[in-house]
Amino acid sequence: xxxxxxxxxxxxxxxxxxxxxxxxxxxxxxxxxxxxxxxxxxxxxxxxxxxxxxxxxxxxxxxxxxxxxxxxxxxxxxxxxxxxxxxxxxxxxxxxxxxxxxxxxxxxxxxxxxxxxxxxxxxxxxxxxxxxxxxxxxxxxxxxxxxxxxxxxxxxxxxxxxxxxxxxxxxxxxxxxxxxxxxxxxxxxxxxxxxxxxxxxxxxxxxxxxxxxxxxxxxxxxxxxxxxxxxxxxxxxxxxxxxxxxxxxxxxxxxxxxxxxxxxxxxxxxxxxxxxxxxxxxxxxxxxxxxxxxxxxxxxxxxxxxxxxxxxxxxxxxxxxxxxxxxxxxxxxxxxxxxxxxxxxxxxxxxxxxxxxxxxxxxxxxxxxxxxxxxxxxxxxxxxxxxxxxxxxxxx
Ligand SMILES: Cc1ncc(COP(=O)(O)O)c(C=O)c1O
Numbered sequence: 001x002x003x004x005x006x007x008x009x010x011x012x013x014x015x016x017x018x019x020x021x022x023x024x025x026x027x028x029x030x031x032x033x034x035x036x037x038x039x040x041x042x043x044x045x046x047x048x049x050x051x052x053x054x055x056x057x058x059x060x061x062x063x064x065x066x067x068x069x070x071x072x073x074x075x076x077x078x079x080x081x082x083x084x085x086x087x088x089x090x091x092x093x094x095x096x097x098x099x100x101x102x103x104x105x106x107x108x109x110x111x112x113x114x115x116x117x118x119x120x121x122x123x124x125x126x127x128x129x130x131x132x133x134x135x136x137x138x139x140x141x142x143x144x145x146x147x148x149x150x151x152x153x154x155x156x157x158x159x160x161x162x163x164x165x166x167x168x169x170x171x172x173x174x175x176x177x178x179x180x181x182x183x184x185x186x187x188x189x190x191x192x193x194x195x196x197x198x199x200x201x202x203x204x205x206x207x208x209x210x211x212x213x214x215x216x217x218x219x220x221x222x223x224x225x226x227x228x229x230x231x232x233x234x235x236x237x238x239x240x241x242x243x244x245x246x247x248x249x250x251x252x253x254x255x256x257x258x259x260x261x262x263x264x265x266x267x268x269x270x271x272x273x274x275x276x277x278x279x280x281x282x283x284x285x286x287x288x289x290x291x292x293x294x295x296x297x298x299x300x301x302x303x304x305x306x307x308x309x310x311x312x313x314x315x316x317x318x319x320x321x322x323x324x325x326x327x328x329x330x331x332x333x334x335x336x337x338x339x340x341x342x343x344x345x346x347x348x349x350x351x352x353x354x355x356x357x358x359x360x361x362x363x364x365x366x367x368x369x370x371x372x373x374x375x376x377x378x379x380x381x382x383x384x385x386x387x388x389x390x391x392x393x394x395x396x
Pocket of ligand 1: 042104105106107108131175179213215240241242243249254
């Protein structure tokens with residue numbers, strides 16, 4: 001094989017989520033799709049809202065000269081101005097079109113930012129459990145991932161972070177609401193984190209940037225409002241997308257927004273614009289940008305996910321599973337009934353229930369359920385969840 005040695009390793013060990021998804025395909029071929037209960041993929045369940053379809057039809061019907069051509073690499077100015085105005089209204093800070101770069105999803109935003117900020121060997125601190133692609137993104141840009149472990153309620157552990165943030169730390173990625181735990185970082189922890197990052201930046205003699213990855217920001221349950229890190233740390237840069245709140249994961253539309261008070265904001269904006277081009281994204285999809293421009297404000301359909309969360313939580317905890325109730329996202333991260341979570345995932349797979357081991361999120365001893373699935377999958381999985389739990393308890 002002509003591919004790099006590193007990539008060969010990554011492709012084998014790279015993704016538990018994919019591995020379990022493939023296992024699902026195998027089981028479905030044997031048992032029929034209706035008899036396999038697949039909770040592995042984080043693909044949104046609800047369809048995009050009617051406001052999206054109306055805006056899409058309007059954008060598609062336009063016939064102005066040049067609307068499908070290249071544009072500024074940061075995106076259409078009027079779209080960035082709209083995003084900035086919405087962010088300012090939502091978060092209470094003075095974002096402008098010059099703070100916003102439209103990107104190819106949140107993944108594009110993160111890659112552009114890491115490319116913009118990292119010199120070879122610079123460290124990026126992650127809080128486990130984390131979205132496993134982060135480790136690849138960091139290495140894409142010659143950085144080194146340093147992993148801090150969350151506390152047992154899945155909140156960042158400030159004492160551990162104090163140990164993990166060192167002289168080479170350039171950035172930290174924070175993900176709230178969190179994939180896989182569904183946890184929302186509290187204002188108290190954000191405040192402590194802000195203090196810690198300011199102290200460490202002063203010690204290092206250079207600013208540590210907080211990259212706040214928020215594609216689930218609007219998927220919050222029980223009427224929660226989102227505690228944003230911007231008010232706690234000036235050097236925050238938001239990376240996000242409409243993959244989850246508008247269910248547009250396949251359309252690849254997202255953006256990054258640099259905090260108005262962030263150090264070197266203008267340089268970072270210019271670098272991110274440049275990297276959007278040189279990483280080969282060139283710009284975020286033009287049609288989707290115009291759709292955002294024409295879209296009325298909307299509320300994501302959180303009620304559907306909340307109902308699914310409640311049903312799963314109630315039934316699984318009733319059986320004896322230990323779960324911290326998710327506050328957002330469409331993920332749940334129960335404790336594995338046996339310490340060896342990959343083995344537990346195999347036990348469940350024998351019952352044709354497919355989940356992802358916590359090991360895949362650098363957090364062994366747990367497993368992830370993606371409940372962006374049909375109710376029939378949820379209801380059909382319960383006997384398997386129960387039998388699997390009984391079987392490991394009996395053999396304990
Ligand atoms: C935490 C987190 N960040 C980033 C992404 C990537 O999002 P996008 O599809 O918008 O690139 C995902 C996708 O699942 C995610 O869960």
